[in-house]
Amino acid sequence: MTRLRVTFLGPLGSFSHQAAAESFCKGSADLQPQVSFPDAFAALQKKEADYAVIPCENSTNGSVVQTLDLLADRDGLYKDVKVCGEYYLTVHHCLMVRKGTYPGGWAGYDGSITKLYTHPQAWGQCETFLTKYFKGVERQDVTSTSKAAEIVSKETTERGAAIASRFAAEQHGTDVLVENIEDRADNTTRFLIFRNVLDERTAQLNLEQPSPPTSEDEATLEATHKTLITFTVDHSSPGALANALLIFKAHGLNLTSISTRPSLKKPWQYIFIVECGRTPSDENKGAVDKALNDLRQVSETCRDLGTWKNQLSASNA
Amino acid sequence: MTRLRVTFLGPLGSFSHQAAAESFCKGSADLQPQVSFPDAFAALQKKEADYAVIPCENSTNGSVVQTLDLLADRDGLYKDVKVCGEYYLTVHHCLMVRKGTYPGGWAGYDGSITKLYTHPQAWGQCETFLTKYFKGVERQDVTSTSKAAEIVSKETTERGAAIASRFAAEQHGTDVLVENIEDRADNTTRFLIFRNVLDERTAQLNLEQPSPPTSEDEATLEATHKTLITFTVDHSSPGALANALLIFKAHGLNLTSISTRPSLKKPWQYIFIVECGRTPSDENKGAVDKALNDLRQVSETCRDLGTWKNQLSASNA
Numbered sequence: 350m351t352r353l354r355v356t357f358l359g360p361l362g363s364f365s366h367q368a369a370a371e372s373f374c375k376g377s378a379d380l381q382p383q384v385s386f387p388d389a390f391a392a393l394q395k396k397e398a399d400y401a402v403i404p405c406e407n408s409t410n411g412s413v414v415q416t417l418d419l420l421a422d423r424d425g426l427y428k429d430v431k432v433c434g435e436y437y438l439t440v441h442h443c444l445m446v447r448k449g450t451y452p453g454g455w456a457g458y459d460g461s462i463t464k465l466y467t468h469p470q471a472w473g474q475c476e477t478f479l480t481k482y483f484k485g486v487e488r489q490d491v492t493s494t495s496k497a498a499e500i501v502s503k504e505t506t507e508r509g510a511a512i513a514s515r516f517a518a519e520q521h522g523t524d525v526l527v528e529n530i531e532d533r534a535d536n537t538t539r540f541l542i543f544r545n546v547l548d549e550r551t552a553q554l555n556l557e558q559p560s561p562p563t564s565e566d567e568a569t570l571e572a573t574h575k576t577l578i579t580f581t582v583d584h585s586s587p588g589a590l591a592n593a594l595l596i597f598k599a600h601g602l603n604l605t606s607i608s609t610r611p612s613l614k615k616p617w618q619y620i621f622i623v624e625c626g627r628t629p630s631d632e633n634k635g636a637v638d639k640a641l642n643d644l645r646q647v648s649e650t651c652r653d654l655g656t657w658k659n660q661l662s663a664s665n666a
Numbered sequence: 667m668t669r670l671r672v673t674f675l676g677p678l679g680s681f682s683h684q685a686a687a688e689s690f691c692k693g694s695a696d697l698q699p700q701v702s703f704p705d706a707f708a709a710l711q712k713k714e715a716d717y718a719v720i721p722c723e724n725s726t727n728g729s730v731v732q733t734l735d736l737l738a739d740r741d742g743l744y745k746d747v748k749v750c751g752e753y754y755l756t757v758h759h760c761l762m763v764r765k766g767t768y769p770g771g772w773a774g775y776d777g778s779i780t781k782l783y784t785h786p787q788a789w790g791q792c793e794t795f796l797t798k799y800f801k802g803v804e805r806q807d808v809t810s811t812s813k814a815a816e817i818v819s820k821e822t823t824e825r826g827a828a829i830a831s832r833f834a835a836e837q838h839g840t841d842v843l844v845e846n847i848e849d850r851a852d853n854t855t856r857f858l859i860f861r862n863v864l865d866e867r868t869a870q871l872n873l874e875q876p877s878p879p880t881s882e883d884e885a886t887l888e889a890t891h892k893t894l895i896t897f898t899v900d901h902s903s904p905g906a907l908a909n910a911l912l913i914f915k916a917h918g919l920n921l922t923s924i925s926t927r928p929s930l931k932k933p934w935q936y937i938f939i940v941e942c943g944r945t946p947s948d949e950n951k952g953a954v955d956k957a958l959n960d961l962r963q964v965s966e967t968c969r970d971l972g973t974w975k976n977q978l979s980a981s982n983a
């Protein structure tokens with residue numbers, strides 16, 4: 350079998366790149382950056398990629414709306430794309446500089462950095478550290494933390510530093526001065542791993558996390574399966590949404606999250622994106638199929654977006 | 667009684683300003699712009715304002731996340747602020763220029779506009795018009811459509827045009843060259859109207875739309891009441907969310923929307939923001955209070971965010 354092709358939102362060194370690299374065994378996959386989420390989904394639909402690793406939710410900021418819109422798939426562009434796994438990435442930020450700028454490291458730092466680079470969201474995530482050590486220092490917004498690392502890696506005229514991940518530092522060959530400068534130690538992004546269900550190359554990997562977490566994580570994992578389903582209901586019919594949600598409970602599927610996006614067919618009508626979980630047992634065998642059958646009776650449209658193994662462990666919960 | 671003080675997100679001429687002006691009878695209220703949504707909520711909590719008019723949802727883009735975070739009120743900053751009404755504003759864009767620039771109007775336009783100004787979101791909403799008449803013309807992003815109108819109103823050196831509302835044109839005294847240049851005629855923003863429940867000045871207006879819609883709209887309004895409730899559940903307890911949602915149905919409250927935001931207490935735990943409706947009747951009298959009582963039994967936290975009259979009519983649905 351040829352090497353797996355795994356696609357993600359670039360640039361190289363992005364958190365998506367890191368999640369893709371950590372989800373698949375090093376060296377076993379070709380990692381292919383894309384310029385947008387729709388491009389990653391399109392590559393999968395056209396079977397130009399085997400997997401896509403896409404952020405869907407951050408523990409601090411909530412849902413990634415662009416990803417919800419891809420799941421809603423209003424125009425039916427990605428009808429063969431389904432979720433087959435998930436990956437939790439804890440967001441750690443580092444302060445980094447061009448290689449060799451401070452041979453003594455942070456201990457010997459003389460206060461000479463004059464400019465900081467990072468993505469706008471990262472400033473707020475490192476406020477305590479920045480207030481303590483870099484009060485008043487000029488801040489330059491850039492399009493990604495990885496881009497910030499790239500800029501300082503090529504810096505020659507001024508003393509610049511970037512806030513980015515250790516992964517980005519390795520990609521761009523910068524020196525990390527300080528690690529874990531973020532305010533919240535538990536800021537985590539959940540990525541969904543997608544495949545094309547018609548792709549026979551990856552069929553045998555279905556429901557399996559391509560690269561399993563470490564054994565200590567595994568011990569604390571709840572052996573649950575998660576399922577993603579989207580549906581629309583007739584909004585003029587009172588109780589339609591409640592009736593649809595009742596079906597999950599009736600089949601032993603535990604509702605864990607509900608998101609909504611505008612249908613764009615008519616204002617104030619929504620596509621519901623529901624995630625549910627179950628611990629597989631003899632009683633709930635086939636529960637997802639039965640729930641989908643019932644849902645089709647009470648919904649206007651309804652779609653199964655895949656089932657995969659829970660990877661949320663005590664260490665990232 | 668002194669004049670009502672109505673607060674909204676500025677600048678003057680913004681869609682929020684328009685919604686505030688149209689929600690309250692002209693001349694009966696002092697309209698007070700704020701620089702952020704939290705500032706508007708804080709003014710209400712401190713009784714420095716009587717009402718706040720805040721966008722909560724757009725028919726094309728979905729929920730306004732900052733508003734959901736205010737409703738979630740994780741730190742209990744706005745405990746006396748509740749919804750008392752809503753207002754639907756259809757978003758129309760105009761092309762406008764400095765007063766007197768084109769005395770012949772659009773009919774006599776000679777193609778001499780060299781630069782366009784608007785908020786980034788508005789470009790995408792007017793793509794058909796812009797592609798037809800302004801292909802290749804320089805575009806300058808600004809922080810609001812109202813700001814764009816202000817810039818061109820003071821333009822002296824170049825031929826600039828702004829994309830903004832007729833309301834903004836009136837605020838800044840620009841000439842409207844073309845009206846309704848938006849792609850979608852049905853792009854509508856829903857505003858919620860908030861008050862401080864301890865404010866006796868506004869108590870008698872509770873549940874009433876301060877300025878009723880026109881009579882033809884009124885005829886087509888469904889006589890429903892809407893209620894907003896937030897709650898959190900114990901995520902380790904299977905079925906907790908379904909059980910909470912069941913309570914609405916049990917009391918005859920029709921679930922119409924469900925939003926989620928991170929609790930920020932622990933990753934992957936959410937605050938649910940649920941909207942439900944009912945046509946008042948003898949059977950469902952007190953339904954909201956009964957549902958809240960039951961919800962308190964199955965939820966960790968639970969809060970009533972107010973009940974108000976539905977203003978969604980056939981003309982804006």
